[in-house]
Amino acid sequence: MAVGNIYLIAAIAIIGGGLFGFDIASMSAIIGTPQYLCYFNQGPRGPPFTNDATCSGPRPSVQGGITASMAGGSWLGALISGFLSDILGRKKAIMIGSIIWCVGSILVCASQNIGMLIVGRIINGLCVGICSAQVPVFISELAPPSKRGRFVGAQQWAITWGILIMFYISYGSSFVDGAAAFRIPWGLQMIPAIGLFIGMIFLPESPRWLARKDRWEDCHAVLTLVHGHGDPNSPFVMRELQEIKDMCEFERNNADVTYLELLKPNMINRTHIGIFTQIWSQLTGMNVMMYYITYVFQMAGLSGNNLLVSSSIQYVINVVMTVPALLFVDRWGRRPTLLIGAALMMTFQFANGGILASYGSYAGPEGVNGIPEASYQVTGPPSKALIACSYLFVASYAPTWGPVSWIYPPELYPLRVRGKAVALATSANWAFNFALGYFVPPSFVNIQWRTYILFGVFCAAMFVHVFFMFPETAGKTLEEVEDLFTDPRGPKYVGTPAWKTHISTKRTMLLEKNETDPEKMATFHEEGSPERATATHVTEKV
Numbered sequence: 001m002a003v004g005n006i007y008l009i010a011a012i013a014i015i016g017g018g019l020f021g022f023d024i025a026s027m028s029a030i031i032g033t034p035q036y037l038c039y040f041n042q043g044p045r046g047p048p049f050t051n052d053a054t055c056s057g058p059r060p061s062v063q064g065g066i067t068a069s070m071a072g073g074s075w076l077g078a079l080i081s082g083f084l085s086d087i088l089g090r091k092k093a094i095m096i097g098s099i100i101w102c103v104g105s106i107l108v109c110a111s112q113n114i115g116m117l118i119v120g121r122i123i124n125g126l127c128v129g130i131c132s133a134q135v136p137v138f139i140s141e142l143a144p145p146s147k148r149g150r151f152v153g154a155q156q157w158a159i160t161w162g163i164l165i166m167f168y169i170s171y172g173s174s175f176v177d178g179a180a181a182f183r184i185p186w187g188l189q190m191i192p193a194i195g196l197f198i199g200m201i202f203l204p205e206s207p208r209w210l211a212r213k214d215r216w217e218d219c220h221a222v223l224t225l226v227h228g229h230g231d232p233n234s235p236f237v238m239r240e241l242q243e244i245k246d247m248c249e250f251e252r253n254n255a256d257v258t259y260l261e262l263l264k265p266n267m268i269n270r271t272h273i274g275i276f277t278q279i280w281s282q283l284t285g286m287n288v289m290m291y292y293i294t295y296v297f298q299m300a301g302l303s304g305n306n307l308l309v310s311s312s313i314q315y316v317i318n319v320v321m322t323v324p325a326l327l328f329v330d331r332w333g334r335r336p337t338l339l340i341g342a343a344l345m346m347t348f349q350f351a352n353g354g355i356l357a358s359y360g361s362y363a364g365p366e367g368v369n370g371i372p373e374a375s376y377q378v379t380g381p382p383s384k385a386l387i388a389c390s391y392l393f394v395a396s397y398a399p400t401w402g403p404v405s406w407i408y409p410p411e412l413y414p415l416r417v418r419g420k421a422v423a424l425a426t427s428a429n430w431a432f433n434f435a436l437g438y439f440v441p442p443s444f445v446n447i448q449w450r451t452y453i454l455f456g457v458f459c460a461a462m463f464v465h466v467f468f469m470f471p472e473t474a475g476k477t478l479e480e481v482e483d484l485f486t487d488p489r490g491p492k493y494v495g496t497p498a499w500k501t502h503i504s505t506k507r508t509m510l511l512e513k514n515e516t517d518p519e520k521m522a523t524f525h526e527e528g529s530p531e532r533a534t535a536t537h538v539t540e541k542v
């Protein structure tokens with residue numbers, strides 16, 4: 001018997017996001033431990049190069065490659081996921097990803113050298129790429145429109161929980177002697193993947209994917225199970241079913257989609273918005289705070305247990321501050337959330353760069369405590385300000401770009417291209433994740449505090465881009481979003497200008513409650529908006 005409770009469906013599916021979080025923390029919490037540094041040591045300090053008690057660990061460029069290898073695999077996994085999802089279904093694609101994760105975790109756990117570690121992380125990345133692309137699609141195609149942001153955004157919350165849980169597991173394991181200190185957490189990360197695979201068995205398939213395969217009885221049954229509370233004739237179920245039928249009929253008149261379809265004039269605007277949503281989420285600089293936070297806090301004078309505990313605080317902030325987005329993002333809307341987040345993150349990135357430039361000093365080629373990436377050092381009140389701004393940056397990212405970067409792309413595309421379009425957008429995330437994972441350690445060595453200035457400039461650029469090009473999708477059905485981009489009153493191939501779009505959550509909540517009074521419906525629409533015409537048409541059908 002399939003599960004019909006959307007809360008439980010989302011809770012199981014977002015474990016796929018938790019795997020990404022596990023990977024982040026399993027690296028960030030371990031790269032500063034002596035067990036890791038000595039086992040994968042490339043000199044010049046520590047055995048077998050010298051008799052020093054402290055080890056240099058992998059070279060900065062190699063550490064960047066180790067970290068980035070997961071993102072490289074994720075880029076490939078995201079692209080593959082579009083084909084897997086369209087052929088096998090959203091559900092089976094996620095289950096395949098969980099199997100791949102277990103294979104990669106075995107290799108990582110058993111790593112004998114850096115090469116084996118990189119191969120295992122690439123395989124882990126294949127899973128993260130598949131799940132990060134298709135879990136949002138799976139949930140968005142099942143969730144009611146008025147709560148879609150909450151459920152899809154829960155993937156980001158799962159990522160933050162994965163980071164937090166694995167960080168403390170890794171922290172506890174750091175007290176174990178020898179290679180077991182990192183093998184234990186790398187082995188334990190298989191457990192959630194096993195749970196994901198088992199849980200997905202009991203979930204329904206996406207009704208929109210079933211419709212594309214002409215499995216209309218199954219599609220109707222899933223809509224009844226999830227939205228109709230067992231009533232197949234529920235007005236909201238019938239409305240959803242009719243909209244899916246209309247969209248499938250329209251798409252059936254078009255050739256089957258390839259990735260080239262996303263580059264055609266009528267799709268290029270949406271393609272660029274989805275891709276840049278994911279690119280900008282990486283260029284916020286959150287990677288600096290997640291993967292390499294230990295380097296940042298070493299520059300602020302922290303070491304040993306204080307370093308790890310202080311680093312863990314930001315992961316707690318990440319978990320807690322994601323909750324407001326899950327509760328209110330469908331009321332706040334996507335655009336205001338992204339704009340406010342970009343402005344706040346820009347402020348704290350510039351602040352960190354300014355603190356290091358004004359009050360810091362160069363720590364020499366060997367860096368702080370022999371870590372070249374910790375190239376600057378700052379003490380006293382400025383060091384506390386650096387830590388505080390780092391925490392505030394995370395608190396700004398967590399309720400804004402963190403969840404919305406996963407919520408937004410699946411809402412942009414019509415059914416026929418959704419699987420591949422979200423896969424392409426997510427692949428852009430992982431391409432930049434790879435580049436930044438590789439770039440940040442050498443950048444701390446070579447351009448030092450200017451790394452923060454660079455990310456601050458990116459935050460300013462994304463603010464302008466969002467304002468002019470990213471339309472509001474909150475509260476609209478996936479079929480209604482199509483009307484935004486095809487509005488004949490707007491610029492050709494763009495549709496309704498982004499700054500003229502509005503939130504429709506209250507109107508959609510009435511529809512979900514089977515409200516059919518045209519006067520009540522009309523109160524939630526702007527005069528002349530394309531949403532009004534769509535809603536009137538829907539109300540007449542219901």
